[in-house]
Amino acid sequence: MLHPAPTTKIDPQLTRGVITGIHDATATKPKHAVLSLHNSDYALHVAPPSNGWGDAVAPGAKVIGRLRAVARRVDVCRTGGKYVDPVVGLPRKVQGRVLSTDGGVLVVDAGAVFTLRLSAPGQKPDQFEVGTMVTCEVMPGATFEVAG
Numbered sequence: 001m002l003h004p005a006p007t008t009k010i011d012p013q014l015t016r017g018v019i020t021g022i023h024d025a026t027a028t029k030p031k032h033a034v035l036s037l038h039n040s041d042y043a044l045h046v047a048p049p050s051n052g053w054g055d056a057v058a059p060g061a062k063v064i065g066r067l068r069a070v071a072r073r074v075d076v077c078r079t080g081g082k083y084v085d086p087v088v089g090l091p092r093k094v095q096g097r098v099l100s101t102d103g104g105v106l107v108v109d110a111g112a113v114f115t116l117r118l119s120a121p122g123q124k125p126d127q128f129e130v131g132t133m134v135t136c137e138v139m140p141g142a143t144f145e146v147a148g
Contacts, residue, residue: 046144101125
């Protein structure tokens with residue numbers, strides 16, 4: 001189901017969505033929540049941060065927070081649009097516009113705003129200009145930290 005987007009302003013480096021499910025760890029998958037994004041079919045599987053979610057994340061909860069992931073290698077791209085791949089599941093690829101390079105991380109608007117820690121040797125966030133379109137694969141284990 002598509003959730004209409006609220007119109008209240010939030011920090012542009014945060015992502016807003018609805019928790020549509022929480023799944024306990026299994027033999028093949030870690031504990032994760034399903035974060036559905038407003039006005040889209042995205043249902044991203046996100047893990048809790050190291051300090052957990054507490055009571056803020058429950059099925060049906062409307063949440064605002066920070067999506068964090070580790071980028072393998074970031075490349076500048078000149079074509080295409082903003083997206084997260086796959087639409088449903090654990091994020092594997094992110095493409096979007098650079099919002100910020102402050103704090104030693106790259107913040108990218110890919111339809112959902114991702115805070116990316118760069119892991120490729122020699123890459124630093126300040127190598128990318130704000131507004132540049134970038135693409136990268138992300139390592140398994142994207143987390144969602146509720147803003148509070």
